[in-house]
Amino acid sequence: MKNMKKSLKICLIIAAILILAALIGHFWTPYSTTDMDVSLKNAPPSWQHLMGCDNFGRDIFSRVLNGMGTTVLVALLTVGIGLIVGTVLGSLVGYYGGIVDTVLMRICDVILAFPTVLMVLVFIAITGTGKYNIIYALGFLFIPSFVRMSRGEILKLKEMEYIKSAKVMGVSNIKIIFFHIIPNMRSALLTSLVVGFNNAVLAEASMSYLGLGVQPPDASLGRMISEAQNYLFRAPWYPIFPGIVIIIIILTFSMLGEELRDMENAG
Amino acid sequence: MKYVLKRLASLVITLFFISLVTFIAFDLIPGDSALTSLGTNATEEQIEKLREERGLNDPLSQRYLKWLSRAVRGDFGDSYQYKIPVTELIGKRAVTTLLLALMSFIFIYVPAIPLGMLAAKFTGKWQDRISHVGSQVIMAIPPFFMGILLTALFGVVLNIFQPGNFVFPTDDLFKSLRYLVLPAIAIALPKIAMVMKYLRNSVLEETGKDYIKNAVASGSTKKTALWRHAFKNAMIPVITFSTMMIGEILSGSIVVEQVFSVQGIGRLMITGISMRDYPVITALVLYVAAIVIIINMLGDFAYRLVDPRLRRQKL
Numbered sequence: 001m002k003n004m005k006k007s008l009k010i011c012l013i014i015a016a017i018l019i020l021a022a023l024i025g026h027f028w029t030p031y032s033t034t035d036m037d038v039s040l041k042n043a044p045p046s047w048q049h050l051m052g053c054d055n056f057g058r059d060i061f062s063r064v065l066n067g068m069g070t071t072v073l074v075a076l077l078t079v080g081i082g083l084i085v086g087t088v089l090g091s092l093v094g095y096y097g098g099i100v101d102t103v104l105m106r107i108c109d110v111i112l113a114f115p116t117v118l119m120v121l122v123f124i125a126i127t128g129t130g131k132y133n134i135i136y137a138l139g140f141l142f143i144p145s146f147v148r149m150s151r152g153e154i155l156k157l158k159e160m161e162y163i164k165s166a167k168v169m170g171v172s173n174i175k176i177i178f179f180h181i182i183p184n185m186r187s188a189l190l191t192s193l194v195v196g197f198n199n200a201v202l203a204e205a206s207m208s209y210l211g212l213g214v215q216p217p218d219a220s221l222g223r224m225i226s227e228a229q230n231y232l233f234r235a236p237w238y239p240i241f242p243g244i245v246i247i248i249i250i251l252t253f254s255m256l257g258e259e260l261r262d263m264e265n266a267g
Numbered sequence: 268m269k270y271v272l273k274r275l276a277s278l279v280i281t282l283f284f285i286s287l288v289t290f291i292a293f294d295l296i297p298g299d300s301a302l303t304s305l306g307t308n309a310t311e312e313q314i315e316k317l318r319e320e321r322g323l324n325d326p327l328s329q330r331y332l333k334w335l336s337r338a339v340r341g342d343f344g345d346s347y348q349y350k351i352p353v354t355e356l357i358g359k360r361a362v363t364t365l366l367l368a369l370m371s372f373i374f375i376y377v378p379a380i381p382l383g384m385l386a387a388k389f390t391g392k393w394q395d396r397i398s399h400v401g402s403q404v405i406m407a408i409p410p411f412f413m414g415i416l417l418t419a420l421f422g423v424v425l426n427i428f429q430p431g432n433f434v435f436p437t438d439d440l441f442k443s444l445r446y447l448v449l450p451a452i453a454i455a456l457p458k459i460a461m462v463m464k465y466l467r468n469s470v471l472e473e474t475g476k477d478y479i480k481n482a483v484a485s486g487s488t489k490k491t492a493l494w495r496h497a498f499k500n501a502m503i504p505v506i507t508f509s510t511m512m513i514g515e516i517l518s519g520s521i522v523v524e525q526v527f528s529v530q531g532i533g534r535l536m537i538t539g540i541s542m543r544d545y546p547v548i549t550a551l552v553l554y555v556a557a558i559v560i561i562i563n564m565l566g567d568f569a570y571r572l573v574d575p576r577l578r579r580q581k582l
Contacts, residue, residue: 110281114559115518118552125540125548126292202409206522209411210537225412229526232419243412251407 008259014252022072025065032062045237052237054228064242067219068249074135074214075200081139082196086146087189091177093147094154105151108144116141120203124212134213138203142196149192153185187264194257198250205246221246274564278557285556286338286549290331293545334549343550348542353550357532359437361554364524364531366436367447367454368516374455375462375512382459383466388493390471402460410519414453414526421449433529450527454519458512465508469501503573510566514559 045052052060093101111119123137157163158181166176207213208222216223221242228239337344343353382398389395408416421427436443473479474497482492521533528534532551539547 113514113563114556115514117518117521118514118555121521121536121540122289122548122552129541205409206411209409210522210525212537212540222409222411225415229415232415233423236419236423239412239415243409243415246409246412247404247407250409251404254407255403 005259005263008256008263011252011256011259014248015256018068018249018252019072021065022068024069025062025067026069026073029059029062029065031059044235052235052241054231054235054238060224060238060241063219063224064221064245067221067224067242068245070131070214070218070220071201071204071222071246071249074131074138074204074220075197077135078138078142078200078204079193079196081135082142082146083189083193085139086143087150087182087185089143090147090150091154091182094151095158095173095177095181101151104147108147111141111144112148116199116203117206120207121212124207129212129215131214131218134204134207138200142200145196146192149188150182150185153188154181157181157184187260191257191260191264194253194260198253198257201246201249201253271568274567278560278564281560282553282557286335286553287331289549289552290334291327293549294327338553344546346539346547347544348538348547353546356535356547357550357554359435360530360532360535362436363443363447363529364517364520364533366443367451367520367524367529367531368513370444370447370451371454371458371516371520372513374451375458375516376509379459379462380466383463384470384493384498386463386467387470387474390467395467398463402464405460406457408457410453410457411522411526413456414450414523417449417453418527433527435530446527447529450520450523450529453523453526454516458515458519462505462508462512466501466505469504470497473497473501503570506569506573507566510562513562517555517558 054060054063089104093104119141120137123140124134127133127137154177163176163180166180171180204213204220205222205225208220209226211223211226214220214223224242225239225246228235228242231238334344341354345351346353346356349356386395386398422429433446434442470493474493479492479497482496483489487496517533520531521536523529524531524533525537532554535547536551538544539551
């Protein structure tokens, strides 16, 4: 913690605040996210309602907090699926090699060659819309990049002296993979985790904006923006605030990813 | 030539597999396309009749072979929701999307190349740092929100753009082009930052090499060294990057079409998915897959043209 760069510290603090706000928003919001109040219809921002009110008189700040909760939850679970399945698969095929390795990498290449949005759309066509379906669809699509990354790392690590000595001493292959190799990939994993989280936030927001992701009554930032678009002229604060929150999340995590990469390269 | 044929064969095989996988996947999906088309008020008999009409009661293998034998002749069946041939539906919209993609491509590269070179020239100075921060912020804006911001700026503040007045390019090319300017900018802006950053790093890598130092040492000005020598070599990775960029532009276009109500293939795909219009989705998946694969292929060819070392490599 001590010899960390100042910019990295700032990024970490903002990221922590965002995650905390999202967690709080998942369980508690200052106002109800569904109660409507006609007298507050399209009310501009004020001290009582920091971000104003929407076309049903609902408090936008509360809905943004709640939407952040959903977005962050979806993104974390998605990256989690990609990380766990991808790293285990990538490590196994990278360690053992052979025909399974070739076939799996070929499949990953094909999946990665296609634009992400298109792949997500196809998967949603299969799984259907909704909070959990989008987690499955995105999670599956995050697997290939983690497979590729962990396979590359393991190919490098398995030639190291300490792995060879462990083998000579009779440590089983599975033990070598899970206790000696994977823990040593942590810095590379951390960077891809942060980058992946960012992509997941963007993908969830885009899909929910298109009406194919999170469905009401679950709030989501993307969905809010799509509903707010029609009120751009009458109540500009309605689409602007959820949009700014998405930008802040993505900006923070992309800078964090860059700082982590710099740190990794510096050793 | 042999190389080209080999790549074409692999294209056909890949498309065949993709069609098979999508077909099987859509068969596994819970939910009934007949039910979606008729609504929940439909009677059991009506649904059964429609299922029979669409051939949904036949076994999967039979349906696939029937579809395949038609598809190779260019007939992808009729859309469930529009009741017209899928090819007709896609044709008009594909023109729109391709036009939008082409415009975005121009809007990306025309400013990004000089900006990237400038950023490389001023590396480490305040101009470089400003452009770095600026591009970080721009890249963080989701394309759909960028579209909304642009609508707000040009539609509300400047009042020179009316959202929703889309015209098909096949009906009125000029009007259509004018409407597509803003969507194209919305797609292009974040990508400009990406290309710029990529070109900058690529140029910096080249200028660190001996041949540039040599050129400067033997009396070439920094400007010539940068533009005449470093630029050419720095463009090679940018070309490969650009083939990926086309996929990114198509992705962006799927989302941005929705923001500006542009009738392109992205919008068609989204309504297709919510209406469970499988003939349309299957055809679109194949269509976009073919475009992506062909562009990757062209990228590889271009790469071999630019870099003679690759041509001598064994395949």
